[in-house]
Amino acid sequence: MTNQLQSFLQKIAESFNQKELIKITLGNKRSKSADLKNVFIKPVLIKNAPKLSFTYRNPTQDIFKNYDLKESLILIEKMLQTDFFNADLFTAANDLHLSADNSETIKIITRPATLAVKADTLQHDKTKNRVINSGTANYLKELGITTAEGLVKKDMQDKFKQINRYVEIIEGIIKDIQFDKSITVADMGSGKGYLTFALYDYLTSNLKKDAAVVGIELRDDLVDKCNQIAANAGYSKLKFEKGTIQDASLPSVDMLIALHACDTATDDAIYKGIKANAKVIICAPCCHKQIRKQMAPENELKNITKHGILLERQAEIVTDTIRALILEAHGYKTKVFEFIATEHTPKNVLIVGTKSVKTETEKQASLDKVKGLKVLFNIKDHYLETLF
Ligand SMILES: C[S@@+](CC[C@H](N)C(=O)[O-])C[C@H]1O[C@@H](n2cnc3c(N)ncnc32)[C@H](O)[C@@H]1O
Missing domain, CATH: 3.40.50.150 (Vaccinia Virus protein VP39)
Structure with missing residues (x-):
């Protein structure tokens, strides 16, 4: 793993632990014929445990999976090595844009934060807005x-x-x-x-x-x-x-x-x-x-x-x-x-x-x-x- 990729994963871990992580997007797929177009990742609370929720965007379906931080970092690292050239990490402190190329040169650009952490960023699965209102039905x-x-x-x-x-x-x-x-x-x-x-x-x-x-x-x-x-x-x-x-x-x-x-x-x-x-x-x-x-x-x-x-x-x-x-x-x-x-x-x-x-x-x-x-x-x- 390059130092750059390691430092990017480190930033994800830090922002997650400090509750400053807003979202991560993986994109610019390495193989034009691959079905998986993007992956969107956001923090969630599942049964009171902080996790990362992955949305895998495919042409005909979205697949949702939740992972803990350790599993997430392994998956993100793997996807950046095999599936995607780019990743964007949005935190309350700043935005990081990672881009790789075929020679595995990785660049990271840091910019001022464009998104704020919402009060409900770590939305509890029980309180999530749902189409059916449990209180009135x-x-x-x-x-x-x-x-x-x-x-x-x-x-x-x-x-x-x-x-x-x-x-x-x-x-x-x-x-x-x-x-x-x-x-x-x-x-x-x-x-x-x-x-x-x-x-x-x-x-x-x-x-x-x-x-x-x-x-x-x-x-x-x-x-x-x-x-x-x-x-x-x-x-x-x-x-x-x-x-x-x-x-x-x-x-x-x-x-x-x-x-x-x-x-x-x-x-x-x-x-x-x-x-x-x-x-x-x-x-x-x-x-x-x-x-x-x-x-x-x-x-x-x-x-x-x-x-x-x-x-x-x-x-x-x-x-x-x-x-x-x-x-x-x-x-x-x-x-x-x-x-x-x-x-x-x-x-x-x-x-x-x-x-x-x-x-x-x-x-x-x-x-x-x-x-x-x-x-x-x-x-x-x-x-x-x-x-x-
Ligand atoms: C596995 S349940 C699914 C119930 C519901 N659609 C759901 O998804 O929650 C299948 C239901 O279909 C009914 N069922 C099975 N074969 C049927 C048939 N040929 N005609 C009418 N009802 C049938 C069964 O009695 C059962 O209540």
Whole structure:
């Protein structure tokens, strides 16, 4: 490690320890083809321990990770050696700009501070501003997330974070979609209704939409409980219906959601969304069993699928790729990304389809890709395909 880089890391450590660190940005990637564009780093308090929160900016997703100082310094050093030429360190005392070049000459320029430490720079994760207001949302009490005083229960912190993250993601997805003042939403396999309530709250309270949301759920007890909570909250257009996703009657819907609907229930949900002409379809699939049983490639891929765990992961990837392609073949633009840190839930891949304009040739090209994947993996049928 050069002296310059060492002294830069030393400055990070000093400013962090003196609570003067405001933020660090890493940029100017070394390889033009690398996906990782930037990394933003800021101090945070996690369960009262000071940490550094890293935001890894990729073209289709941001990944968030928290590290302690020691781990952070190792990561920053490594990224400056392999991923980025530049780093900017903003502290209350001054700003430091580090630039490296291919010959590993490192220059550091120090300038007067341009940013001030805000009172909330070390924002506690519990007090962070969230889209869903834990203090005023009464349904959160009845769902067992908050106490009578409106504070998030200790063992529900992760759930509350997850709900907010879902809503933030949906906020990002729908901001560019034209909806009327009224909006209809179906949540397929709504379960305990955590997200269904939060989404209704967000659409009606934050966006001031005339929202009608229906949760479709197999289990009677959950449907009854959720309908009771919705009635108590005065949510007149939030309803839960007992039934299967397969049999749900959705004449038309603006947004269709299916989070963790098991195995082919996700396919049933996507099918219903496409048939109901949904402007946006959002699914977080789980337990991908259907094509796993069929996958028996007769090519080099068999080196992967002969291992149970790798077959399982490969089946997940192929299943979701085909789902995305089928959405594309029906005129949707798709994005597939991780939406929540794996420590919160391992089922963290989101498939998002937004209605778009596609030519018949483009649609056919997507179907041809499905065909190609099926041949490659020796798959007879993908359940979603069979529904059409
Ligand atoms: C893992 S939970 C997820 C609940 C909720 N979407 C969430 O993410 O918090 C899956 C729910 O879907 C329901 N479910 C599974 N298959 C279904 C089907 N075919 N039709 C309706 N509901 C279904 C289950 O009863 C369960 O409540």
